Amino acid sequence: MGARQKTIGIIGAGIIGVALARALQRRGRQVTLFDEREPGTATSFGNAGYIATEAIFPLAHGAVLRSLPRMLLNPLGPLAMRWQEFPRLLPWYLKYANACSHRRAADSIHALATIQGEAGSAWETFKTAERLQDLVVANGAMMIYESDRGFKETSIRREVQRHYGIESQVLSGDEARGEIPELSNRIKHAVIYPDGKHVVNPYSVTTAIFDRFVGDGGNFSKQRIDAIETKDGHVRNIRAAGETQNFDFVVVSAGHLSGRLLKPLGYKVPIVAERGYHLEMSHRETRLNRPVGAYERGFHITPMSSGLRLAGTVEFSSADHDEAPNWGRADILKRHIGEIMPDLAETETGRWMGQRPTMPDFLPVLGNAPGLENLYLAFGHHHLGLTLAPVTAAIMGDLIVTGTPSIDIEPFNLRRFS
Ligand SMILES: Cc1cc2nc3c(=O)[nH]c(=O)nc-3n(C[C@H](O)[C@H](O)[C@H](O)COP(=O)(O)OP(=O)(O)OC[C@H]3O[C@@H](n4cnc5c(N)ncnc54)[C@H](O)[C@@H]3O)c2cc1C
Numbered sequence: 298m299g300a301r302q303k304t305i306g307i308i309g310a311g312i313i314g315v316a317l318a319r320a321l322q323r324r325g326r327q328v329t330l331f332d333e334r335e336p337g338t339a340t341s342f343g344n345a346g347y348i349a350t351e352a353i354f355p356l357a358h359g360a361v362l363r364s365l366p367r368m369l370l371n372p373l374g375p376l377a378m379r380w381q382e383f384p385r386l387l388p389w390y391l392k393y394a395n396a397c398s399h400r401r402a403a404d405s406i407h408a409l410a411t412i413q414g415e416a417g418s419a420w421e422t423f424k425t426a427e428r429l430q431d432l433v434v435a436n437g438a439m440m441i442y443e444s445d446r447g448f449k450e451t452s453i454r455r456e457v458q459r460h461y462g463i464e465s466q467v468l469s470g471d472e473a474r475g476e477i478p479e480l481s482n483r484i485k486h487a488v489i490y491p492d493g494k495h496v497v498n499p500y501s502v503t504t505a506i507f508d509r510f511v512g513d514g515g516n517f518s519k520q521r522i523d524a525i526e527t528k529d530g531h532v533r534n535i536r537a538a539g540e541t542q543n544f545d546f547v548v549v550s551a552g553h554l555s556g557r558l559l560k561p562l563g564y565k566v567p568i569v570a571e572r573g574y575h576l577e578m579s580h581r582e583t584r585l586n587r588p589v590g591a592y593e594r595g596f597h598i599t600p601m602s603s604g605l606r607l608a609g610t611v612e613f614s615s616a617d618h619d620e621a622p623n624w625g626r627a628d629i630l631k632r633h634i635g636e637i638m639p640d641l642a643e644t645e646t647g648r649w650m651g652q653r654p655t656m657p658d659f660l661p662v663l664g665n666a667p668g669l670e671n672l673y674l675a676f677g678h679h680h681l682g683l684t685l686a687p688v689t690a691a692i693m694g695d696l697i698v699t700g701t702p703s704i705d706i707e708p709f710n711l712r713r714f715s
Pocket residue numbers: 308309310311312313314331332333334335336337338339340341342343344345346347348349520521522523550551552553554555558571572573574575608609610650651652653654676677678679680681682683684685
C-alpha cells in the first residue's frame with residue numbers, strides 16, 4: 298500500500314484560493330476548498346479584469362503619500378476617506394506611512410517587480426493548462442494622461458519599468474486618439490504596455506478553474522470556517538458549524554477576512570478592506586479593445602463580454618465591519634467617462650462594490666505562518682489579485698509540496714509586520 302496522500306484544506310474560494318487549489322491538485326494533492334459563499338462571488342467577482350504585470354510600484358511610496366491631501370480635497374478624486382473609521386484605521390495608516398519611507402518603498406518595488414517578473418509567464422502557463430483562451434485577451438493596455446504633470450512625474454517609473462524588462466511605448470494625445478477615436482481632446486499623452494492582457498469576465502475565470510478542480514475530484518464545502526485549532530506548533534483541525542476536520546496542511550486565502558481567522562491564533566494582521574467600485578455600461582461600436590487606465594482619475598475602463606466595465610477608486614475601510622456601499626463613488630465613474638470618452642458609453646447596466654484585501658505596504662502575504670509549520674498564508678493581493686493569482690498558485694504550490702518556491706518570498710512573509 299502506498300503512503301497516505303497529504304490532505305490540504307484551503308479557506309477562501311476567491312481567485313487566489315481557487316487557483317491555488319487547482320495548482321495543488323495538479324501537484325497530486327487532495328484538496329478541500331471552503332467558502333461561506335459561492336466561489337468567486339466576493340472581491341474576485343467584479344474587478345477591472347486587467348492582468349497588470351507592469352504594475353511594480355506599490356501604492357505605499359512617498360509620491361503617493363505626498364499627493365494624499367490633494368486627492369482627499371478633490372471630491373471626484375480617486376481616494377475617499379471614511380472619517381468615521383479614521384480612529385479604528387489609525388494603526389494601519391501609521392504602518393502605511395512607515396512603508397512609504399524611501400528605503401522600505403525601494404525594497405517593496407524590488408519585491409513586487411520580482412514576483413511580477415514571473416506573473417506574465419505564470420498566466421500564460423495557466424491559460425493554456427486550464428484552457429482559458431476564450432476568456433483572456435492579449436491586446437496590451439493603455440494608460441492615458443490629461444496633464445503634462447502626470448505624464449512627466451511618471452517618466453521615472455517608465456525608466457524603472459525598463460530596468461525590469463517591462464516595455465512601453467509613449468504616444469501623443471493625437472496618436473492615442475488614432476488608436477481609440479472616442480478619447481476626448483483632454484487626453485494629452487498616453488503610454489501603451491504591449492504585454493498587458495485582460496480577461497473578458499473575471500467571475501467566469503474563477504468558475505472555469507473551479508469547475509475543473511471539482512471535475513478532477515477536488516472537494517468544495519460551502520461553509521464558514523469559525524476557527525483554526527492548533528497544538529504543539531501545528532495546526533490540528535479547522536472548525537465549522539461545531540464540527541472539526543483534520544488536514545495535514547491548511548491555507549488561509551480568505552481575502553480581507555483573513556485577519557479575522559488568524560487573530561485567535563495570536564497573529565496581528567494589519568489588513569484593511571480597500572473598497573472599490575465598478576459600473577457596467579452598454580456602449581457604441583468602438584475600437585477600444587484593451588484596458589485603458591485614466592492616470593489622474595484612478596480608474597480603468599475594460600471592454601468585457603458584458604459591456605464596458607469602469608472600475609477603480611479607493612475607500613479605506615475596516616476589514617471587520619461591513620458597511621453599506623457608498624454608491625456616490627460609483628456615480629463618479631460615470632461622470633469620468635463622460636469627460637474622457639464622451640461618445641462611448643450609453644446606458645448603465647450594473648454596479649458593484651468589492652473589498653480589496655490590502656496590507657500597509659501594498660504587498661501580498663505569502664508563505665508559512667510564523668511559528669506554525671503546516672499553516673500557510675496567501676492573501677492581501679490588494680489591486681493585483683487577478684494579476685498575481687497564477688504566480689501565487691505556482692509559488693505556494695511549490696512551497697507546500699517541495700518546500701522550495703521559484704522566487705525568494707521572504708519579503709512577503711507576515712513576519713515583516715512583527
Ligand atoms: C474595483 C476593483 C478593481 C480591481 N481590478 C483589478 C484588476 O484589474 N486586476 C487585478 O489584478 N486585480 C484587481 N482587483 C483586485 C482583485 O479583485 C483582488 O485582489 C482579488 O479579487 C482578491 O482575491 P481573493 O481570492 O484574495 O479574495 P476574495 O475574492 O474576496 O475571496 C476571499 C473568499 O474568502 C471567503 N472567506 C472569508 N472568510 C471565510 C471564512 N471564515 N470561511 C469561509 N470562507 C471565507 C470569502 O467568502 C471569499 O469568497 C480589483 C479590485 C477591485 C475592488
